[in-house]
Amino acid sequence: MTLRRIIAMLATLVVATTALAGCGLRSASGAVLDARPGSIEHYQSLDGVKITVIAKDFTEQLILGNMVSIVLAAAGADVTNLTNTPGSFGVRQAMLTGKADVSPEYTGTGWINYLGNEQPVKGAREQWQAVNEADRANHLTWLPPAPMNNTYAFAIRESEAERLGVTKLSDLKRLAKQELSFCVESEFASRNDGFVPMLATYDLTRADLGPVTNLDTGVIYTATANGDCNFGEVFTTDGRIPALGLRVLEDDRQFFPLYNLTEVIRTELLDAHPELGEIFGQLNPRITNDVMLALNAKVDSDGDDPALVARDWLIDEGLLS
Template identity: 70%
Template sequence: MRSKLVTSAVALACLGLAGCGLQSASGAVLGAEPGTIKRVKSLEGVPVTVAAKDFTEQLVLGNMMSTVLSVAGADVTNLSNTPGSFGVRQALLDGRVDISPEYTGTGWINYLGNQKPVKGEEQQYKAVYDADLKNGLTWLPYAPMNNTYAFAIAEKKGEELGITKLSQLKDLPKDQRTFCVESEFAKRDDGFVPMLKTYGLTEADLGKVTTLDTGVIYTATARGTCNFGEVFTTDGRIPGLKLRVLEDDKEFFPLYNLSFVARTSFLKEHPEVEEIFAQVLPKLTNDVMLELNAKVDVEGQDPAIVARDWLKSEGLVQ
């Protein structure tokens, strides 16, 4: 998603290289037996290449997709842990990858070049779906999971201040309005300052604002370096560090619902793939992904095993 995208210059350089970035840490597909996902005769032995990016959530999702397709009978090449969003995107466009997990906001803003997000989950999905059909790509119906920007506060401090949503920021004393943000977010047109304006604040209304690297923000917020830290809504460190995500009650942040994006020609040949993933995507909520990401980032578990164990817990495979 947003923070994991390479810069445009690097992306363009990558696009010129055949196979740029297409690699996997292991390439393994963990075995499982059919559960509610059954063997599909028309998929037996069909070669399918799955690609996912190189951060925790994508590693879990890419391995999940690979296991599901393998159980259904496909001959899966697992390219989870591929560096760079644009490398995966171009491989889909070139036909070197068949299907990949992606986010509606990333497709609409980063790949398709739109400046403004579309309000409403269904509306944003429909917009990116329609636009990408022209590129030979089909977005499967989106999951409830929305991995977007947010602000979080340590649970104990949130209780003390009595705050659960961003519109309550204006009611706090100035010295309690302390923030930790990453440098890019602080400068973005859809970032920190416009967010403050949406919620009736300016930088002059704030206490201390600290600029930190993304990963450090979570621990800094938990320790009280700042009250409010910029986070991503499905990051496993949120439950691990006992952080409370504030509701974006004025819907400022773009929507980044999860979908699986496939080559349209591949889906036309194998429409059963959409039917298979229709059993998976509706189950992928923010709470589910927070738990799965935490198993990797906090507990140190292997993302492939985390993915397979969750599929088993849901009865999708055995």
């Protein structure tokens, strides 16, 4: 069993118990910001329909949970906003038990962390189809995903990327050993779907590399920006990437699992209100990595409120008014 699976199992026991016991699920405020319909219309069929939205407690999920809540409320639903619930598995248990109805999620998280598969499925559509089919047994439906893919990646300072002429991971093979310095998380460095297998995919070994430094996740971004290493392990939609002037290298051999964003909906609710598929069919195609990078940066770098960031973007896009 991999370290990642062990951590996931422990998180299931600890976080789910914490999130669901005692006083129940936690929300930042429970508020849903007002907005009027735009290209996403008001549906009379949703008037008074009670829908509970749940999302996790990190920046991207705070934005997305509020975005889903605002959209559904503008479309007519009576929305309870449980954005800012601690932990992935607290959210998952709420969906499985019917305490929540809709959640912004990632296809890779569903397939690997929730459903316990060791190997990801290649291809965004194929990964979505696999997790959607498998989760039918749990009475959950995964809607067609957004282009946004919040997965692992390696980034480099823009100035160094230009100097070295690198845009993709396969470019690393031609670099001199002293240029191949890396900053990675210790867990990523050791697991069987992490650093060493990634190197092998790109025809490299640890012996080909310069210094490899293990750091905490948050420190890696600043260390890479400061030149402590040339290549830092990052997540592709983290708002610190544009703020720190980093360039994400293309995973051109598709090593990393796909974590495309979509909404998970209780199948019973979707069957009763198929218009929910229409609503999110307008929203999801617009959410790209570049969009999410910019929105995350507004919160993490500029200090803006996630709910306001979500509503402003929906209005700017004409989805709401």
